[in-house]
Structure formats: C-alpha cells, structure tokens
Amino acid sequence: MHNKNLKNIFWWFIISVGIVILYLPLLANLIFSFHQRQFISYTLECCTFQWWKGALADPLFISTIFNSILLGLLSSFFAILIGLGMGFFLYRIPAVRNRLLFFLFIPAITPPLLAAFIFLLTQNFMQINPSLLYVMFAHVAVFSPIVVILLLNKFLTLNPDLESASKNLGASTFQSFRSIFVPLLFTEIVGTFLIVLLMSWNEFTIVWFVGGTQKTLSVAIWTMLGSQVTPEAYAIGSFLTIISIIIAAIGLKIYRIKEIL
C-alpha cells in the first residue's frame, strides 16, 4: 500500500513537471503581455492592457492577422481539395497507392528550412514575385500530402464495396464521392482542415523566405524580436497562441462529437 502511494506520487510529480515545462513559457508569455513597463524585467509589474490595446490599434498587426487568416483559410481549402481528391483516387487504386504512399511522406518529413529554400530557388528560377499567393502555393504543396495521409487513413477504414454499391444503384463516380464519401468523411475533413489551418497559421520559415513584404503574424513577431522586445511582442505572441489553442480545441471537439455519436 505504502509502495503504491509512493508510485502514485512519483507519477504525479513527473506529470506535473511535464505540464510546467510545457505550459509555463506560454503562461509567462501571457503574463508579461500585461507588464506595465516597456522593458522586460524578471519582476512583473502588474497590470496594464496598453500593449494589447497598442497591438490591436497597430495597422501592421491588423494587416498581419488578416494575412495570416487569409493564408490559412486559402491554404487549408486548397490543400483539402487536392488532398481529398488524391486520397479518393489512391483509395480506389491500391496498386498506385502502394507505390505512391512513400513519396507522400517526403514533403511531410522535409526540414522546413530546406523546403523554404527549395521554394525560394523555384521562385528565383521562375522569376515569381514574392507574395502571399506564392506562399499559399508553397503551403498547399507542403500540406496536401499530409492531408492525403490523414484522409486516406480514414478512407481505408470504410467498407470497400460502398462505391461499387452506389454505382450499382445508378450513381456516377462524382455522385458516389459527393453523396457517400464526403458525408462519411465530413468530421475528418473538418478536423484535417483545422490541422492545416493551424500549421499554416503558425508556419514561419516559408513565409519569411518567399513572402516578401507581405508578413504574417509569426513573421511579425520574429521581426519584433529582432529589434527591441517590448510587452507588445508578448501580447501578439499570446494572441497567436490563443488562436492556435482555440483552433485545436474546436478540432478536438469535433473528433469527440464523432466518438460520442
């Protein structure tokens, strides 16, 4: 009994240390966004909303939020569109699937710095102007394979005769896709959309390399850190984190709803 208690205490200690290591930096970031003085010290001087107000009134901050949202939504939309179509194709043709699956993992495991460098080279080679449009193209290229892998995983759990059955009842391939597979994969599609949105929202390297003057929130924070660090940077960082947590929470909620159903 005594030993069991000791074991429990040990595991609770490990879990608590883990939580502190994970969440303390995020919490510190949030707390110091309310620091009264412009220069950060280890002693918190509580509390002011001026950095948040300043950030929200800053046109640069607003434009970077707008850019991040636009980039995230468009990248996710096109990555889902391509990933879903490709996932359906690979689901239907096992011979191609077995050969192609390995290559799909390559963009997912390529180091971000290398991927960004490749897109920069391509940009220079093809003389494309730095823009969010090109960043979106790069995000779609990097994230689509991840979407394929996530959705294909779900496709493969479905009854393999569903498409044949729907065609046998008179549905075309597109009608089968629309009326059978899209509804069956709906929660996975929404969940994957949110994952891609989150990845695009937080992605820094590609935007930094090929985005030119059009910044996103993560690049704006990086730029601020390069000069003087003020609590405004903490406020923007906290904003980025809060939005990420909200997106992740919605994604988890959707998956949980499905589990309950």
Place this chain on the structure above:
Amino acid sequence: MSFILSLQNISKSFTGKQVLNRVCLDIEEGKFVTILGPSGSGKTTILKIITGVENSDEGQVLFKGNDITELEPQERRIPMVWQNLALFPHLDVEKNIIFGLKLRSLGDDEIKSKLVTMLDLLSISHLRGRDIHSLSGGERQRVALARAIILNEPIILLDEPFTGLDYDTAAKIQLELKKVQRELSITILMVTHHQYEASVLSDKIAILHEGIIQQYGTPQDIATNPKNTFVENFVKKADIFFHPEDGQARRRADG
C-alpha cells in the same frame, strides 16, 4: 426461349491466375438461378463482371439481348445485394432504400409510394427511420434487399445473401425472398457456396469449380445425373440434393 441475361465465354485472370475460364450461362426470365461453388471458384467475380464493377478479359454480357459489356456500372441497371450488404452507414433505413430512386429523378410522391410498398412487402415498415448501426443482421439483410428490389428492375443479383445469419433468420428471409420473387415476377441470380440454400431456393443451379461451369440444370437433374465426380462429391454434401422430393427445406421455401 427468352434469356434475360446471358454470359458468353467470359474469362478473367487476376495477376496471371485464371479465375474464370470461358464461362457461358443463360438465365431465363422469372427464374431463380444459383451459381453454386466452393470458396474461390470465381462466383463473386461473375457477379462483379455482370454489374460492371470488374471488366472481363474476354467474352460478352448480354442483358435482354443487348451487349452491355462496355457499359459503366451505373448504366447497367442490374441491382445487386452485396455480400457485406454495403449499406450506407451515414444514411438511415429510408434513405438507404430510396438512394437509387433519387438518382433516377423520380418525384417525391412516387418515391414515397414505392417506399411504403417496399417496406410493407419486406415487413420492415417499423424500421423506416432507424439508423443502420442499430439493426440486427436479418433486418440489415431485408433493407439491402429492399434497396435492390425497389428499383423495379427485372433482375437482381445476390452475393452470398445469407452469410452470417442464424439458421432461423436465414430460413425466414429465404421464404420471404421466394415469395417476393413470385409476386414481382423478377429473375434472381444468386451465388453461394451453400448447397442447402441453393437446392431450397433455385429453379436452376450452375455448379462452378475453378472458373468453369461444371453443370447447369435443375436441382433434380444435378442430383440424379451429376456430370462428373466433382459435381457428385460436391452435391453429396447436401442430402437435400439427393432427396429433393423428401426435402423439408424445399417444402418450406415453396411455402
């Protein structure tokens, strides 16, 4: 004699292995025909070739005298009940049954009236709004049958339709199936490995082994005059073949 469906020299190989070898089969209108054979004999492949889900390497499929070999599955209008039923899990019973009718652009009133008739015919009116996951094996089987029969085509295909059902449920559905077939005068082509089911339900049986039709005839013909030792040994396993006149099961299925 008019044949609603004819298979002419159908051959099919998968990765070099011959699954069907010049299969010929003529199915008369209004009959209950069964392709009977052991597992791996190519039974399901025949149905898939008829529905267009698989393409044959050679040979033709004729439906009402027309060559449908090159038609897409959705253009063939030969509904099938799949071995695993393939009911759409996100749709309830009603939506599953009317799925094919909706694709045929029928009016809502016509769809509703056909649905009510079909639910009554298969005694599943009480299941109408139920979720597919909540149904028993027998109930799912009836829903799958309703989904195929409601299309009002002259023939339906059944792929091992009673697999996984207990004896009583299977016997009950067999009776209903026979009744429905007579009432609607539809042709049924069933595949099974179960000698008993085949002898109970069929007007004619085709014995398939290693991709070749070994014998095609009435259960009595096959029982009394097997063409080769495979057929003789295979049908021996079901006593009913050899004593169809005494068969309790045959009498039950005939009502």
